[in-house]
Amino acid sequence: MSTGNILKSLRDATMMTQADLAEKVHVTRQAVSRWENDETIPGPDLLVTLSKVFGVSIDVILDSSEERYCECCGMPIEPSIMGINSNGELDPRYCKWCLDEGKFVYTDPDQMLDFLVTNLPQEGMSKDECRKFYQKHLLELPYWKSKLKKENA
The missing domain is CATH 1.10.260.40 (lambda repressor-like DNA-binding domains)
Structure with missing residues (x-):
């Protein structure tokens, strides 16, 4: 772009x-x-x-070749779908479906997993396999790593 x-x-x-x-x-x-x-x-x-x-x-403005991903759901991000923080500014770390006006839409990993399994099923996988796939994926994302670390502290 x-x-x-x-x-x-x-x-x-x-x-x-x-x-x-x-x-x-x-x-x-x-x-x-x-x-x-x-x-x-x-x-x-x-x-x-x-x-x-x-x-x-x-x-971001100069379109560095590095592809960015939402730190909450893992979806690729471009400026038009960046989340909005509480100051009304774009936050390049999150998509607009995960961060809305500074509030995270998904605050529980099971809630996020339910959404992903239902709306983005992986071809050739059962629901259980898909859930395990996404669970492993979510645990690698900075938002969930940080959130789970705080909860376990």
Whole structure:
């Protein structure tokens, strides 16, 4: 995805107009339009400002080749489906289905497992096999590792 498309996705996800974003980063609306149309890219100082406005790293804006995954469910993440934290900013660690306005939708691993087994069954696996597969997968994700560690402390 191009930097322009990423900026547009981030802007759309935060429900800002080009004028709103321009005002926040102290540029013209036309400058935002040129970025989104890939005519130019923001300079280093503006990339820092944009990363703060959107609550994402500069790597996200520049589309580093590293693929990101939700730390709660493991789904691949792109800017348009990032979760929203309690400050209303995008959180690149979680998808919008796991983190909604700073609140985690799934707080219990069994609740998450039930959702995954029901909605994302693995082809050729029984429900029990699928549940074991996802259980092993969830225990490797940072959100659940941290949560279970705190509960067992």
